[in-house]
Amino acid sequence: MIQAQAARGVGFELPKTIVSNDAAAVTSFLGPDEKILTKPVRSGSAQEGRMVYSQRVEREFIVESAQQLKFVPHIFQAYVEKAYELRVSVVGEQVFAAKIDSQKDERSQVGAVRQKRRSLG
Incomplete structure (x- = not known):
């Protein structure tokens, strides 16, 4: 999050972002029609024997994963389509x-x- 603060400080526009382990807070922060990107707070966390980086998730997945999410905060952002x-x-x-x-x-x-x-x- 230090990088995000520094980027904002020099004028970069960043997607709407929340760091949380509360599914209700995440789903209310991000609009109902927004595509959602999530990534672990620490880069490249292990999940089911594989490394997990940035991934798109559905709102329903966040709600269904509320019990697991409460133990490990993640970064959630509005997903931005990109060319590169x-x-x-x-x-x-x-x-x-x-x-x-x-x-x-x-x-x-x-x-x-x-x-x-x-x-x-």
Whole structure:
């Protein structure tokens, strides 16, 4: 959440966001017609033997998972359709950006970090 605060502080627009372990709070915060994205507070948490990153969920899933959710807060955001992803890093006075064509493969349409790296060479 520190990154989100910093991004807002320099003028980035971010989707409506709530960090919560309360299903009722999440469903009332996000409008009834909004698509919902969720991600663990800690990057890449394990679930049923696999890593979980960003994923789209239905409102019903949040309500049905209320008992499990109360033990582990998650980040919930209004889902924003995208054409691609950008990764931007700032080192001192230099800015480095990389474009990720995440929409070309259905496995990376919600979050490109899910893709297995094949190689660097």
